[in-house]
Amino acid sequence: MEEPVAIIVGAGPSGLAVAACLNRLSIPNIILEREDCFASLWKEKSYDRLHLHLPKQYCELPHMPFPTTFPTYVPKKLFLQYLDDYVSRFSITPMYRKLVESASHDGVAERWRVRVRNTGGSGEAPVEEYSGRFLVVASGETSDAFVPEVKGLDSFGGEVIHSTKYKCGEKYSGKRALVVGSGNSGMEIALDLSLHGAETSIVVRSPLHILSREMLYMGLEMLKYGIPLTTAESLLVLLSKLWYGDLTRYGIQRPQEGPLSLKVKYGKYPVVDVGTYEKIKSGQIQVLPAIASIRGNEVEFENGNSHPFDAIVFATGFKRSTHKWLKVK
Numbered sequence: 001m002e003e004p005v006a007i008i009v010g011a012g013p014s015g016l017a018v019a020a021c022l023n024r025l026s027i028p029n030i031i032l033e034r035e036d037c038f039a040s041l042w043k044e045k046s047y048d049r050l051h052l053h054l055p056k057q058y059c060e061l062p063h064m065p066f067p068t069t070f071p072t073y074v075p076k077k078l079f080l081q082y083l084d085d086y087v088s089r090f091s092i093t094p095m096y097r098k099l100v101e102s103a104s105h106d107g108v109a110e111r112w113r114v115r116v117r118n119t120g121g122s123g124e125a126p127v128e129e130y131s132g133r134f135l136v137v138a139s140g141e142t143s144d145a146f147v148p149e150v151k152g153l154d155s156f157g158g159e160v161i162h163s164t165k166y167k168c169g170e171k172y173s174g175k176r177a178l179v180v181g182s183g184n185s186g187m188e189i190a191l192d193l194s195l196h197g198a199e200t201s202i203v204v205r206s207p208l209h210i211l212s213r214e215m216l217y218m219g220l221e222m223l224k225y226g227i228p229l230t231t232a233e234s235l236l237v238l239l240s241k242l243w244y245g246d247l248t249r250y251g252i253q254r255p256q257e258g259p260l261s262l263k264v265k266y267g268k269y270p271v272v273d274v275g276t277y278e279k280i281k282s283g284q285i286q287v288l289p290a291i292a293s294i295r296g297n298e299v300e301f302e303n304g305n306s307h308p309f310d311a312i313v314f315a316t317g318f319k320r321s322t323h324k325w326l327k328v329k
């Protein structure tokens with residue numbers, strides 16, 4: 001095989017976008033993907049009711065707009081259909097079951113050396129090596145599911161899953177479900193559970209911004225037209241306060257810093273409300289503080305209260321994987 005100019009790690013939307021751009025310029029490249037499909041987070045590790053939070057014009061990949069027939073907020077199924085079309089259109093051929101174990105730069109040869117475990121076979125996974133002038137890290141901020149250590153979790157009798165294993169709330173009907181974590185996954189999974197008739201609670205341990213999709217869209221449009229970030233986000237906070245009111249009565253604080261600054265500085269996205277707020281307001285979703293410990297089916301919270309649950313969904317986010325394999329001096 002001809003040596004690629006670029007080695008792309010990860011066949012998520014970003015890796016596919018880079019490969020498409022390189023293919024259009026006939027620049028040889030390979031994508032190394034540890035799973036057996038592209039966009040595995042979307043395909044296999046996300047809940048059914050997932051939609052993009054931004055209007056479609058903000059989410060398209062380079063050189064291929066979404067079809068005009070797609071709705072403004074693209075659902076998972078159509079997004080995956082779009083990615084399928086994208087991969088065929090730009091003749092992208094990711095190499096699957098290639099787990100990158102190390103990537104380091106050889107200064108003398110001016111090449112990246114990438115060691116890969118080929119996990120595709122049946123026996124012991126053999127090691128392969130690839131080299132190329134450029135390395136593209138497209139393995140994402142959401143590569144490895146994160147579950148915190150919780151005192152007594154082992155003693156919990158019910159089901160415990162990470163948000164990546166959650167599809168739909170159907171089987172939780174009538175059950176007491178606790179969602180731990182109040183990012184966008186936790187908030188929407190709590191909504192889904194409640195809509196399916198689960199008695200739902202969610203742990204909110206830190207301050208957060210809640211915006212509607214329209215507010216977020218407005219914020220991004222303001223940035224596009226050159227309105228300063230601090231001005232744009234002051235307006236968003238004002239709108240959020242007018243629309244949602246004082247959230248402290250439900251046990252939710254707003255952060256000191258604005259929603260756009262938090263995203264830009266720390267990659268922390270605001271919660272985009274797709275219906276959870278109404279459920280919290282009506283008392284159908286109960287907000288609880290951080291967990292102190294678990295004993296059997298009883299979960300004790302930091303305010304000293306404890307409640308029994310049948311299932312816990314950890315929507316506690318992800319860790320990136322680069323510290324495991326990317327060797328930079």
Ligand SMILES: NC(=O)C1=CN([C@@H]2O[C@H](COP(=O)(O)OP(=O)(O)OC[C@H]3O[C@@H](n4cnc5c(N)ncnc54)[C@H](OP(=O)(O)O)[C@@H]3O)[C@@H](O)[C@H]2O)C=CC1
Nearest residue numbers: 051052053148181182183184185186205206269315316317
């Ligand atoms: N439709 C869309 O576009 C969607 C987009 N997303 C995006 O995907 C990315 C991942 O989202 P998500 O899966 O929600 O993960 P996040 O990292 O965004 O959220 C994790 C949440 O878990 C909380 N948490 C972590 N550890 C604990 C703990 N020990 N006890 C209590 N709470 C804890 C965090 O709180 P704390 O802040 O205190 O650490 C935070 O609220 C984000 O960028 C998100 O915006 C997700 C879903 C839908």
Ligand SMILES: O=C(O)C(=O)Cc1c[nH]c2ccccc12
Nearest residue numbers: 054058216220259260263269270
């Ligand atoms: O910068 C990005 O990741 C974007 O595409 C825009 C965006 C998506 N969600 C947001 C939330 C707050 C600020 C920017 C964005």
